[in-house]
Amino acid sequence: MASTKSKQDDAAVDQTLPEGSVYIGQSVKPEFIYLRLANRHGLITGATGTGKTVTLQDLAEGFSSAGVPVFCADVKGDLSGIAMKGEPKKGFEKRAEEIGYELDYEAFPAVFWDLFGEQGIPIRSTITELGPLLLSRLMDLSDAQEGVLNIAFRIADDEGLPILNLEDLRDLLVNLGNRGSEIKTSYGNVSKASIGAIQRSLLVLEQQGGENFFGEPALNIEDLMRTAKDGRGYVNILAADKLMQSPRLYGTFLLFLLSELFEELPEVGDPDKPNLVFFFDEAHLLFDDAPKALLDKVEQVVRLIRSKGVGVYFVTQNPLDVPDTVSSQLGNRVQHALRAYTPREQKAVKAAASTFRPNPDFDTEEAITQLGVGEALVSTLDEKGQPTMVERTLVRPPRSRVGPVTKKERADIIADSPMTAKYKETVDRRSASEILAERMEERPSTKEEAAQNSKGRGSEEAKAEPAEKKDEEPGVFISWAYWLFGLDRKGKRLTGWQKTVRGFARETVVDAGEAVGRSIGGTSGAQVGRSVARGLMGNLLR
Incomplete structure (x- = not known):
């Protein structure tokens, strides 16, 4: 942290920025997030083109420099540039001079991930780990169909049938359809109509690329929480430009990662700095048309994952995209400009203004519509964990590249990553599909049983008579x-x-x-x- 004007200015800025903080930008004072309060979550909102992605990149750089691993989705491809050293730009240089910030360009340690395995290291999970609730959401199942899916998961648990991929689930559903009368008393009714509907949804999911996601080796959450040799946290970047074509898969996958973090990580209370900061870009895709059961799960995860040392930051265009039950738990806020042309936009502006602690020096609601590119209203938690008064802030320029990496740069980074060897090749171990096939081979088919029962004078008489050739x-x-x-x-x-x-x-x-x-x-x-x-x-x- 330094000024481009003089060394005296450098010292003044450094003294006002407390140790253990992430610098956001400059208002009448430095605006920052305390690392020990970064797990109280946050919200970054603003209209398209107002600077949300740059703010996300700034925060990711700050957390990485402090030794905190980061996970974020790259929905447009621009965020990948964090892995490369930045280049001088006139606009950024001018802003840095205005706020007294020395722009030392540098690259940050990054790992590229991709559900499709095309622009990054393959990232997978098993269907068993995803669970029936998220899978039902992913396939948009009705209540009756979700009930059948729950029965399928329960039977798989009871009978030791690992459901690793889509093929396993398909074969299990076929098996349940054939055993409908057998399992009805113990588990409930399994209608063939519901099974058929689920099978059709699985086909749609496969066409969207779901077969690439489901399988092994499944992602180990600890691999998202690594630090580089120099102590900086790795920035895990999920290639999401293609994934955004299947928005339900995108939202469900990120929620799955949050759920895994919540379930796998131990309780740590309030550490000096987070174990991981998770940025959920295009957050509205998680909440759009979400059933109450799913919203309850999101609220639970956001409320309780803080004690696991994880900070969650939602990034979206409209603050109304995030339900009140979730928004009320987000302590660190960065609001970029919003338009106020339509009634819905005007409502969003009022809603955004109402979430800030007012500043008597300006009208918050009016300021939201007047903010320029790279400018934002910022309110974070103070030392006591209370929201600070909102300030109109110039966001600092990034030190890494603003813009995407080239194909060659991406390929080199992927090749150098130790995660590539671990996750590149798919592992196909014995699972539900193979086990059910073995059971079918051991058990005679229905036609064979019928033929056996109808032979001659019955099975007993057939055994008593010596076998003779027809000729x-x-x-x-x-x-x-x-x-x-x-x-x-x-x-x-x-x-x-x-x-x-x-x-x-x-x-x-x-x-x-x-x-x-x-x-x-x-x-x-x-x-x-x-x-x-x-x-x-x-x-x-x-």
């Missing part, structure tokens, strides 16, 4: 000839007319019935003919 059985006319000469089926002479009539005649007539039945209906017809003939002869010769 070894005597024909119908030969059987009648044997009977006329007093021979049994094997050609041996019988003793006693009654024995011949009661035994041999019954068998030969049965054979005749079988032959007639076979000529009519194949194997099944032969079985029917045999059964009818046996019934007739049993009554006549008894």
